[in-house]
Amino acid sequence: MWNISKEAKEKFLKYNLLPIHESDHEWEIVLREAKEEGEDLNTRLNEEIEEVREELLHVLPSRFIPYLKNGTLNQPTLPKAVREDYLQWMREADKEFEQVLSAAHENTKMAVTYLPASIQDIFAESLHDSTIERIEREKDTLHLYVNTDGGFSSKSLIHFIFKGVKSEETDEPIQVGQWFIYDELQKTDDGFAFRVLFECPVSQWTIAMQELDAQYFYRPLEYTILRDEEKLEDMSITDYIAKLNSENRYWFITPHLECAIQSLSETFVIENGSIEFGQNEMVVTVGNERYSYDLSEYNPIKFIYTDVYEDPYAHLNKPVSTEEIEVAALSDDLELQVRAGTQCMQILKNWQTLLIAYYGK
Numbered sequence: 001m002w003n004i005s006k007e008a009k010e011k012f013l014k015y016n017l018l019p020i021h022e023s024d025h026e027w028e029i030v031l032r033e034a035k036e037e038g039e040d041l042n043t044r045l046n047e048e049i050e051e052v053r054e055e056l057l058h059v060l061p062s063r064f065i066p067y068l069k070n071g072t073l074n075q076p077t078l079p080k081a082v083r084e085d086y087l088q089w090m091r092e093a094d095k096e097f098e099q100v101l102s103a104a105h106e107n108t109k110m111a112v113t114y115l116p117a118s119i120q121d122i123f124a125e126s127l128h129d130s131t132i133e134r135i136e137r138e139k140d141t142l143h144l145y146v147n148t149d150g151g152f153s154s155k156s157l158i159h160f161i162f163k164g165v166k167s168e169e170t171d172e173p174i175q176v177g178q179w180f181i182y183d184e185l186q187k188t189d190d191g192f193a194f195r196v197l198f199e200c201p202v203s204q205w206t207i208a209m210q211e212l213d214a215q216y217f218y219r220p221l222e223y224t225i226l227r228d229e230e231k232l233e234d235m236s237i238t239d240y241i242a243k244l245n246s247e248n249r250y251w252f253i254t255p256h257l258e259c260a261i262q263s264l265s266e267t268f269v270i271e272n273g274s275i276e277f278g279q280n281e282m283v284v285t286v287g288n289e290r291y292s293y294d295l296s297e298y299n300p301i302k303f304i305y306t307d308v309y310e311d312p313y314a315h316l317n318k319p320v321s322t323e324e325i326e327v328a329a330l331s332d333d334l335e336l337q338v339r340a341g342t343q344c345m346q347i348l349k350n351w352q353t354l355l356i357a358y359y360g361k
Contacts, residue, residue, distance in 0.1 A: 002195055003104040004182045006171070006204040008097065009197055014059045015093035017052040020074045022087055027076040045074050061089065104184035111187040119214050123185065125153040131179040132198075133157070134255050140165045142207070145253075150179070155216040157253060157305055164191065164210030172203035176255070185212075217251060217305035220244055224312040232301065237277070240301050241268060248308045254284065254298075256291050261304070275300075 021027050034041035049071055056068055064086055067073040073086065112120045129152065134145035142162040148155055178198040186193045191210040198205060222243040226232040241264050244250065250261040252270050260271040268275070273286035282293045282300055293300070 002184060002186075002206070003100050003107065004184045004195060004197060006197060006202070008100050009182065011059075012093060012097040014055060015090055017056055017059075018049060018074055019090075020078070020083065020086065021076075022083075024080075031076065042075075046071055049074050064089075101182065104182065108183075108185040111185045111192060114187055115192075115212060118216065119212060122153070122155065122158055122214055122216060125155070126151065127158075127180045127183050127196075128152055129179055129181075130158070132174060132176050135174065135176065142168075142209075145258075146180070149219075154218070154309060156219040157217045159215040159217075159258070161213040161215075162194070162207055162209040162211075163213060166191065166208040166210065168205075168207045170203055170205040172198075172201050174198065174203065174205050175201075178203070217253065217307060218309045220248070220250070220304065220306050221310035221312055223301065223304075228312070233299065235301060237300050240304075241265075244304075245308075245310075248306045251305045251307075252284075252303050253305055254291065254293065254303050257284065257286055257289065259286055 021030060031041065033039075049068070053068060057065070060068060064073065064082070067078060067082060072078050078086075108123055112123045127146065127148070129150050130146045130148040131150065132144065133147040134143070136143040136145075140163070142160075142165055144160040144162070146158045146160065148158060178200055180196055181199050182197045184195045186195075188208065191208065192212050193206065193208040194212070195204065195206045197203075222240065223232070226235055226240075244264060246264060250264070250268075252259055252261050252268070252275075259273055262269045262271050270284075270286070273284065276283045276285075277295075277300075280295055282295055282298070284291045284293070
């Protein structure tokens, strides 16, 4: 039995259609700011309740319906007892959905113990907000490439390999560009089953297979640094390659192919293929396959991955001496401020450990 489902998600969203301010103090702030900014707060609140009125009529307990109909449910004039009751109703819905997600997490945690370490590494981090970059099917195997740049994983690109696919159920065919919202992995009697709730378009996808395998890749260190400094788009592919660590292995992965990079030079050489750069396009040839990419739309730098994780923020963990903490914390250098803060947190953590050890005796 699955925990996450499209129905559970939709129920949670419907119960949160009309958030309201939780205290008199919050309302005082909102009312004051609206007055200072000359905002017609009453009109905005009326518009907000009108947008969700019909949907709320189907989910609200009957005791709240009169306040929905007269438009006071999201107003500061709502009686305090009703406000507290409504907020508690919303909290219970939140708690119910949190239990759904927790149960899904426990299922996933148990299922991955039957899988290789690489899969365990992937599911140790969240796939939320990752996007489908490529879908390939061959006989009873499905290859799913997932880009996590907009998500919460340290991996940048994950290649899932669903082997011996037994069944696949979805209300909308999965497609490139969809992003993960929630997922759950289960161990079955004859393999595994995986469910994902997607957005854009909204869909629920469930696949059952005999085996699950995966590979994952990282962005090179220089990529993250250039992106954070907003210099990535201005960097030429030649200059970028010159910055890469020549001791690492690299892959060239586009929306259509994946191949190892054999050598880095002024350009680079890919395994069993070639790359040619024209004025406005890049042409990649591998075997009998040939793909062209408009350079105004595709930046070839974004196609380069490695299997080595390099922490781009490792320098922020470099400790500041005790004598320099105060100066660093008060400086205008953001990096020094972060390092000083990290050092202070570590000192507090050490003191906490000592106090627990002392008073625990």
